Amino acid sequence: MNKKNTYDIILSGVGGQGVLTVAAVISRAAIKEGFTIRQSEVHGMSQRGGAVVAHMRLSRSEIVSDLIPKGNADFILSMEPLESLRYVEYLKPDGKLITASKPYMNIPDYPEIQEILDKIQALPHSTVIDAEHLAKEAGSSRAVNMVLVGALAKELPLQDESLKAAVEDLFSRKGERVVEINLNAIVQGKNAG
């Protein structure tokens, strides 16, 4: 875990995949750690199965822009491989791309998946995670987004207690079992890659 003051993170996926839930967990945990946060979301038309992106900025000092400048992101965290590539020019030269491996194919011209994975692996720093498999291991295939939270969280100075508290805040009304599965999924994500 390093001790930078600012983290810029692009979260990407397809409308309905739970990008905003990932953002909600990370930002709640970051606030508990004393970070200032800014989280720019997409609501409205694009949420209907279109490409969605959220800009999340964590900082120990003031954040002025809601949007991350291109070339400034430390991480891209994507629910889906094709969507991860859409925002590569936001990555810093030494930034890292993390994506779930399973494609979300709701368009007729989705490229060959191997082509996409090759492009991802050609980047200086990338991790492709079989998040669906790990989510099942954690107890539910629906916890894919929490596996990704785990994969990102290990790169950030976020304590386990803060993540746990964030998950409890967001999911306790859905019952203990959901909280437990989501926490398991975060652990799976942390151990992956």
Next chain:
Amino acid sequence: MNDLLVLGDEALALGAIDAGLSVAYGYPGTPSTEIIEYLQKYSQEHDPDLIARWCANEKTSYEGAVGVSYAGKRALVTMKHVGLNVAADAFVNSALLEINGGLVAAVCDDPGMHSSQNEQDSRFYADFAGIICLEPKNHQEAYDMTREAFAISEKFKIPVLVKLVTRLSHSRAVIKRAEPLKKTDNGKASDRLGWMALPSLSRKNWQSLLEQQKYFKEYSEKSSFNSLILHKDFREYGVITTGLGGNYFRENISDLDYVPSQLHIGVYPVPEEKIKKLASAVKKIIVIEEGYPFVERMITSILSISLPVHGKLDGTVPPSGELTPDNVRPALGLAKRASQKFSDETLPGRPPQLCQGCPHTDTFTALNNAVAHLSEHIVTSDIGCYALGALPPLSAIETLLCMGASVGMARGASEAGRKNVVATIGDSTFLHSGITGLIDAASTNTDMTLIIMDNSTTAMTGMQDTIVSSPRIKEIVLACGVSPDHLKEIKVLPKNDKENTEIIKQEISYHGLSVIIALRECIHIIGKKK
């Protein structure tokens, strides 16, 4: 007091609550929807005396809010930018009334058209009506300015417009709340002469609004939201920023060799003296404003000296779309930041689409089948999820203009002599402003078929309840003058496709006005009810 992580919309809602808001009205529209949603939740959880309601459209919302003001209480009305076009009659005329309880219009613009048909800039409306406009650049200002908006509305007895943009409406940050005010009650307006827009009275009220302009300017000039920072040792250029443009400028400051003088404008009418002061300290001005070149166009007439002004008008700043930390860099003489790239940047797009199992897909499929063999046909459409029926593979609709236009356009096309004209509209949009078009068509029994795609919700904006439940839409259609013989209801499911296609075919072939109500709940509200 409390530190809260909120959307820009929610910061505005909280500002209104803490200013002693009594009633809020609005019509859902991205990116403004979350304001009323937050107020409704707040009312349920904390304050049952706070009224927050969805209305039929933005005009009825605005009129309701004016009524609250007349009665003496503080009112908020919310809408997206194009909604202000619908409410414009009430809005512009309300500037001539002697506003009693504070009246604030929260209008959310959508530069970049994330979820809209245009990127019109609401500052022009405030200017047109001759009132004060506040434009927050961050969440704390959204909260603070909304509180202040109520105070100045009552001080100057005018409606006040608070303008947000998508990027602020839908971004989250932490705000600090100040001590909340209790709900105020000024009592009913004491002088009815200030509340009747009769020509004889309006002449006086218009004169008085014109005389007030100097006080609005004085207020704007003194406001700390209009902040001028002069760096007298660097005169090459100065910057005027508005809205989020101010943030994107600051985001790039660390890359500049010299920091230029900057005037940030958040309160309108524009602070002319501050603009003159900036101009006297620099050799040229670069204007970075979110929205249209509103300030930029005024500068030359404000300055007595001739000074080069660069911005959206000469393309120094991109004239369309939203500003970003990246696209303002060329205006500041900065190159692109270093970033990563991959060799082949051609990725297929992923546009939004109708959800799996959406009832609109079945309606459009049946409609496409029904018109497939006709020698000519026209299908007009409207604002809502079903606008996605424009895209392949459905490609079902031909026109899209504004809320309710499908009905009026179909009537016009039919009266122009075209055959087999069909209008498609959702239930909420029909209630918003399709009804009046239907009354027109019924008055002449125009040869057209209106399909009301009733999914029992306002789906595109996130499943707000419609104000009239499904069974009553039928009664409204009949009351508009549609013949009961040509009002049909169909249940849209893939298995009914053949039958539905036949019914649509029949009604299209009828030479007169038909209405077909295509019924099935949005899949998302079925999920919600579980």
